[in-house]
């Protein structure tokens with residue numbers, strides 16, 4: 310099919326105007342009550358009225374799918390209300406505050422966990438009331454900010470008894486904290502083999518309220534079992550000496566799927582809440598259904614036909630072997646599109662998916678449309694989402710080798726987000 314000037318103008322007239330309200334006339338408008346329920350985290354120049362009308366990329370968060378995943382994970386973790394939602398790294402791309410707001414009303418969500426100090430402070434200052442656990446270390450000043458906001462600290466350093474005494478003196482009450490054990494990951498935590506005298510010293514300060522004891526698995530499925538044994542052995546010994554351990558927790562998404570005994574008192578999923586299978590998707594899908602809770606979208610900005618031996622993209626890696634249409638999307642690696650996407654990822658435009666080709670540049674990527682011009686300027690392109698199996702996060706991971714963790718967490722936090 311060749312494109313005449315008339316069909317070009319006919320299909321894309323509004324899209325090519327300098328100012329346009331709706332780039333593509335066939336896109337459905339949300340019903341009014343939907344629009345009213347939406348929340349948009351604005352950028353300096355976006356409003357709820359225009360984010361999804363723009364060509365520039367935006368993120369849509371699907372609250373129904375988020376809640377669906379929570380229900381699936383609750384069932385997986387024994388059907389109890391025992392989920393600490395890990396919302397670190399901007400809630401894996403979904404947006405920290407608005408995602409926490411949508412999780413907080415669920416009774417199965419008993420609290421939140423983050424790694425960075427600012428995230429914990431942001432949650433509280435945005436009005437999140439359920440328990441928040443800071444799973445890192447921070448300076449004394451920040452610790453006071455966290456304590457003032459009723460954020461539980463993680464303790465694991467040798468000087469924790471001294472620090473906790475100092476903090477309790479400053480604020481005039483015992484400090485709520487979780488003991489963080491290293492059972493073999495070798496990243497953070499008090500090494501389990503010397504944690505008992507350390508916990509004794511902590512308890513003797515009378516300056517700490519140990520609300521929990523936790524660890525992080527190495528996600529080597531055989532060694533995870535040994536790590537779990539170490540945690541349970543530590544807790545048994547501590548309890549036998551009347552030392553407080555609080556609620557035991559260890560399981561992130563992978564252990565929830567592969568090591569049921571790791572459910573303990575609480576579970577700490579991140580990725581699976583947002584619809585990504587963490588480790589072995591084909592196995593995990595049999596155990597619990599998850600749905601992508603976000604859509605990464607933008608609108609097509611250019612559609613052109615190229616001839617055999619013509620190329621697209623930096624480095625000229627894609628060479629046409631037959632006449633083909635190619636479409637340019639205004640989303641690149643700065644926005645969070647993986648550079649690996651050109652190794653096999655597909656993009657949903659209309660009801661079909663198309664391969665990413667050439668090279669992902671900072672602000673653009675290119676898709677191969679094929680011999681027919683089935684794509685128009687202004688069409689919505691979905692790079693990640695629940696709407697087609699080819700663009701599920703784990704499908705993109707399988708097709709191009711970019712981890713689901715990178716695909717979600719590397720989405721630029723500055724992109725506007727629409728919450729439905």
Ligand SMILES: *Cc1c(COP(=O)(O)O)cnc(C)c1O
Nearest residue numbers: 395525561562577578579580581
């Ligand atoms: C990130 C993280 C989690 C959640 O891991 P997922 O694999 O995303 O479920 C749990 N615990 C700790 C300590 C983490 O850093």
